[in-house]
Each structure stands twice: as structure tokens, then as C-alpha cells.
Amino acid sequence: MNLILWSVLFLSLSGLVSLLPGLPRKTEKTIIVISIGAASLLLGYASIVNLMGAVEIPGGVRFLWQVPLGSLFFRLDSLSALFLLPLCILPFFCSIFGHRYLQSHGGSGRTHWFFYNLLISSMVLLLTAHNSLLFLLAWEGMTLSSFFLILHNHGIRKVRKAGILYLSASHIGIAALIPLFILLGKYWDGYDFQIGTLAFENPGSGIILILAIVGFGLKAGIMPLHIWLPEAHPASPSHISALLSGAMLNMGIYGLLRILSFFKTLPASWGIVIILLGIISSLFGIILALIQKDLKRLLAYSSIENMGILFIGIGTGVLGAGLGIGSLLILGFTGAFLHMLNHSLYKGALFLTAGSILQGTGTTNMERLGGLFKKMPFTALAALLGTHAICALPPLNGFLGKAALYLAYLRSITSSNTVAAAVSSLLIFLLVLVGGLTLAAFIKFFSIPFLGSPRAREGEKATEVHKDLYIPALILSLLGPLLAFSTPFLYPLLEKPLLLFTPISNPLLQEEFSVFREMLLSILLISTCFLILLAILFCIRHYRIRNRILDYEETWGCGYIAPTPRMQYTGSSFVEPLETLFRSFLHIKTDQSLPKEYFPKESFYNKRSADPVYKALLPLFKYLHFFIHRLKWVQHGRIQLYILYILVTLIFLLFWIL
């Protein structure tokens, strides 16, 4: 625990150092990267030790703090340790990437790294805070520092708009979290967290769940609370998008899990609610991802889908706890945890490769790219591994989290409970549907920019980026296979976080884990065979083509002799059949003038799509804006009057107490 506090202190101090005027850029970079690296090592050590320990370590660290309701109470339990793991990996690689990336993208300079370190330290504090006020403060610190990071290129109007949207969405979230913790405080008679103390039969429990879903769901980008996410991710620098998507969205999930851990037992109905939200997010998130042309927007919508899958996993666990079905409970949470770790890795890698593409070509619009595989081979390799993993295809790691969920459902289907069997089959069906759409979306993500030939000037002039940009992405994507091959041995580390949610008898846990172990080991065996056979095939090819000159010709064009790159399939045309299936609820606007006469003149076809939820919420915000506008006279910017407000409030409070 002390290690963690030291590392937080260290991070914040080095962030402050980077603000020093006149510090050479190189020194600043060294300080930041080394401090984050050292803090990552400390955090990683602390969390691994915590997860490996046999039992939950009781107690924590408490410092004196003269704040009403608050106390400086820190505690690292296994749930915090689990969510710390992505924080030990992502920020370090993102900081290496970011230093090089910002050199050519300019922006507000110095303060960037101050807020970067502040963001990491507030996330670490958030994970270890064991007091409501401390938690809220860390939460707000995380929100504000990430807001400033998103605003890095604030000269651009779109970026400012995205930043404001993010800030207002986050504060709607805070508006739900404050009453949530006040309500919890009423039950606890204090504001320190107490694990496993509340009974869900209490009258206010439903409200607690709703407030938690609104507050934390907003941060995790659960639909329909996601509208800030697809705006903020493309607007921020790529290493920030990677950090937001790979680490900060997890904090929303952590918050929800933390609230669930306060309850002694969990009702099945809560599971159903969480699963429903997860289904909405994953299905609609991936459909919207499918039709995006901008690489980073596509990734942002895919994050919504992945958060949806995490919600489905958590909901499955809660459902299992409510119905007393061990497989759903244990494997549901296990699947969610595994998926969280995997998602952090591959989404981080993919956002970094999107950043490299932006750096190497000057655009993230995939319809202008093509053939980057030849020009940016290392970036392409990282993107290929990340894409493979995110499609949840074996033999990479993305498959394992989903495999745990599938196994949970299969086990409940083959048990006798009809309701659970029906829900489980429905969930398998939906997960496969989502999987098919993910495959389509990410084949588009990889093949349009990297394969074929360049579609426009941006694609032609592409060059491989500096090694500081592709090496972090490559390492993150290579951690995927590593994780895939070590999961069969490491998954028992997930045992302790599971026990936080509901009392599970040890034989039950061991039974489910032994089935899961059998599955993981067999997957490992088959994956190994897969890779060995593939290597053999490539060796045979290598052996047969040595000393031979290979013949290269044009691509077969059906006999047409003058093909141009513009005749290739584009991203939009690739997904057009699937898009047509879901057209009814996608807001697609077309602008066209099609060729008509025998000698066609200039013609064009333009297609735009908008987020249906954003469209639906817009009128609501217009009304809200109308009413809030009336209150604007309170905010006039005159300091004297603001001081008067404070005075009046203080006097009022004084009388309140008297």
C-alpha cells in the first residue's frame, strides 16, 4: 500500500517538475518517462503481490485529514489491484509514443505532461480510495485532467466542442455520484467504504443501482450515455485516446463493481438490468462502428461495444449470484475481468497505430488510404495483431474472455434451470451476432488502410513513422499473444476479486475453475498446434522458393487493362450489405446526383451518418439549454459578487447548524 502512495507522490512531483520554465525538452522527456516507468514497476509489483496473496489483506492506511465527512483512508484490495494492472502497462508506452507524437503536432506544450501524470495519479488514487469523499475527489481529478488532455489541440473548434461535451457529460455523471454516496453514507452511518455490508432488500437499493449506472455508465460510455465518447476520442492526441479507452473507461466499470461489492448478496433483477444495458451497448456500438470512415471514431465506437461486453459479463455474474448458479457467477465475472485486461492491451495498441497512421499520412480517413502495409510494415504488424485480437479470434488473447462467458452460458444451458438456460442461449446468440459484426468492422479497419493500393494522395506519400511511435504499439500488441499463452496459468489470480461479490463456497469455485482450466489448456494445445503447423507451411514455402525469382504481375482485372486504385472497394462499400440490414435505425443521409443520360455528365454520391442517440438527445439538450440560459445572470464574472455568494452561503450554513 505504501508503495502505491509513494508512486503517486512521485508521479505528481515529476509532473510538477515538467512545468518548470526553461527545462530542456529532452530532460523533461527523460523525467516523465522514467518517473512513469518507475511508478509502473512499483504499481505492478504491489498489485501482483496483492493478487497472489492467499487471502484479502484487511485494513489499510489512514492519515489524519481535517475535512468533514472525508478521511484519507487508502486500501488496496484485489479488485483495485486487478484494475491497476492496465495502469502499469499503458501509461508508460503511451508516454513514449506521446513525446514523439507531440513533437510534430504541437499544441499547448508543457502542461500536457503535468496533466498526464495527474491523470495517472488520480486514477491510482481512485482505485485505492476507500472513502466516499476521497473517491469523489479522485474521480473529479481524473475528469478534469483528462479534460485538459483532450483539449490539447484547443485551437481547433471541433476539439473544443468535444471537450465541452465531455466535461458536461462527466458532470452529469458527478451529479449522479454525489447523491449515490450520500445515500450509501446513510446506510453506513459514515463515509468509509464497507465491503459486503448492505442488503439489497433495503428500500433505497434500486436507486443506488440506478445512480451508479448513470454515474459510472457515463464514464464507461454505456449506451445511451455514450455521446461524449465518439467525439472525445478522435479529438484528443492518439496516445491520450489510447489511455482514455484502455484505462479510463475501465474506471467506470471499476466504480460499478465497487458499488456491487458493498452488497452482501445481489439480486437477479440487477443482473438482468446490467445485461440489457450491455446488450444495447455492444450491439449498437458495433453497428455504429461498422459504418465509420474515421479510424479513431471506429475504434471509439468499438470501445462502447467492448464496454457493453464487460457489462454483459458483470451482469451475468450478478445474475448467477441472484439465481445461485455457480457457473454464471464465477465464469461471468472471470470473463469480464479477462476481457477488461485484453481490451486494454489491444485497444491501446490499435489507438497508437491509428496515431501512427495520422503521423505517417496526415489523415485518419480510411477512404483516402490504402497499401500502407508496404510503406509502414511495423505499424501494419501491430495493427494486424491488434485487429486479430479484437475480433476475438484464436489463437490470440481476445478469444479467452469471450470463451469464459460462452462456457458460463453453455454450462447453465446444460443444467436444468429453464429460465437461466433461455437467457444464456439468448446471450450466446447475441454475442455471436456481435462477434460477426466485429469481424466485419475490423476487417474494414485493417484492410482498407493497409491493403490494396493507395486511394488518394495521402496514402501515396505515406512513410513509416519514427521508431518511438511504432515500437510502443508493437510491444502492446505483442503482449497479447504473451497473455494468451500465459492465461491458463495466471487465471487463478482472478479468484480473490470474485470472492468480493458474494460468498462462494470453495468446492463450487474449484469445480468451475477446473472446467475452465480444462478448456484453457486445450485451447492452448490447439493454438500451439496451429502456430507450429503455420510455421511448417511457411518453412516449406521458404525452402521451395529459395534460389528462384518470383514473378510479379498486375492484379487480375477481369480483362480490363486500365484499372485505377479508385476502382477498389472502399470501406463504405465493404460494409454496405450489412449497413442495409440495419438501415432502419441508422441516420444515413445521402446527397447524390447519379448519371442519367446516355452520355453521363459529372455525378456524385455522398453519404453521411450520424449517431441516432445523439440525434435523439439533441432536442432534450436544446430545452435544457433554454432553461439554463435563464440562469445565466448568476454567472457574470464579477469576483466581488462571487465572494458575496460565498459569504451568503456561509452565513446560511452557520444558521443551519445553529
Next chain:
Amino acid sequence: MKIYSLIVYFFILLFAPLMLGIINKTKAFFAGRRGAPLLQIYFDIIKLLRKERIYSRTTTTAFLLGPRVTLVALLTALTMIPFGKIPALISFPGDLFLLVYLLGTARFFTVLSAMDTGSSFEGMGSSREVWFSFLAEPALLVSFITLARHGEVLSLSSIYASLDYTLWREEFISLILIALVFSIILLSENSRIPVDDPNTHLELTMIHEVMVLDHGGPDLGLITYSAGLKLALFSVFITGLVPWPLSNPWAGSLIVALSLVAISLGVGVVESSMARLPLRKVTHFLASAILISLVALILSL
């Protein structure tokens, strides 16, 4: 028992391309032709494997991955397939999911190698392949979990082991529906009429075949062989449903062989007697497979 599984495994590896030969022979019979020899596919594969390699200038390493990953995915997937009552080489809880996802891996790399050529025809084929598989995959998996629900077991081998006369008597309708779903998926996944036509000569009308237009020589040989393996794999799903009361593995292998011949004949008859569906209708055809599988599932609950 494992040794028999191994024998049957290699038997399938040898026999699979013959199924394509039988289909072609059947089609020739209906068309009143003599047709190519039954073993023509083997000759083709051997010839292709010895031919020179010509690549498109646009292509990269991704182009080479397609045929190889497909072959490897099918070889590893076949280790999880039980042949009727003979259990699979590798069997574990939840192997059906790995099976479906391995086929997904094969598809992922096939599509990537098609997109790698930058040809609009191959782009079109890839787009349609992804579209059809999006509809076929859920139907396949729902059918498997229905079978798992019937047998109350977790792995493919035990699913097929649990299919006996008693189960057929009790769950007749559900099992018949599943056989129907498997047949639809067999036709669609192996790019057969009415979903796709492997023998068409116009690139625009092809779906799966157009994706491998630029592959030649050894790569095409691997693809042709994989096509045979894939057909065998999906056929075994159907033939395994029949409750042969056989415990003798040799007789079992014979039955497997005969039923694979029967499936090939059936595919040949379907191909000779039907026309290809218009593209829009393919969606309906595959969506009906999903619905049928869901009905089977509901009947099993």
C-alpha cells in the same frame, strides 16, 4: 479409442477432396455428360502444388497468410470433430466455440488476402462473404447449443455420443430442424448453389471463388484442398446426427465414409436441380436458418 480417432482423422484428410469429385460427377450425370474423373481434384492439387508462383504486384505478406491459415485452421478444427460415435482427437468443455471461432480465423485471413490484391471483384466477394457468415455463424452455434441442451453435455464428442434412438424419439422435431439448419449452413459455408456457384465463369456473380481469383500455383492448391476439408467438416456435422447403433470403430468409419458419399451426392443433386438465389434472397435463406435454429432451441427448453 484415441487410435481410431487418429485413423479416422487421417482418413478424412485423404478422402475429403474426393467429395468434390463426387459432386462434380453427379452434376455431370444430371447434365448428361461423362464428366471429369472422380480423382481429378487430386490431380489438380498435385499439379498446382508443383506449379510456379505468380503474385500480384499489389500484394504483401497478408496475401500468403490467407491460404495457409485457412488450411491450418481446418486441420486443427478437424481434431475437435467427432465422426459420429467415434470421439474427436481433442475434446474439452466448450470446444464448439473454439471450432466456430477457428473457422472465423480462417475467414478473417481469407478476406484479408482477398482485400490485399486491391481488386474490386475480390473486395465485392469479401464483402459478401462477411455478410453471409454473419448470418450463418449464429445459426450454427445455436444449433450446437440446442444439441448440448438435449444431451446435457459440454463438448462436441459427448454431444454426438448422446444422440441415440431415445433422444430421437423424444426430440424428433427439434433434431430434424437442426439437420435442416446444418444442411443450409453446409451449402452456404461451402459456397454451393443456391447461395453461391463455384463453377460460374463471371467474376461478378461469384462470391467465394472470386476471393481467390489472384491465387495461383501452390497457394491455389492449398485452397482447393482446404475447400475439400471444409466440405467434409460440415458434412460430418450432419452425418453424426444419425443415431447409428455402432460401437465397432471400423464399421463406424465405413459408415462415416458412406455417409460422406451420400452427402456429396445430395449436394450434387441440389446443385443440378436448383438455380442460384438472387443476392437479396440469400439474406432471407440464411435468416430462415437462424429462425429455424431458434425454433429448435425453444423446443429444447
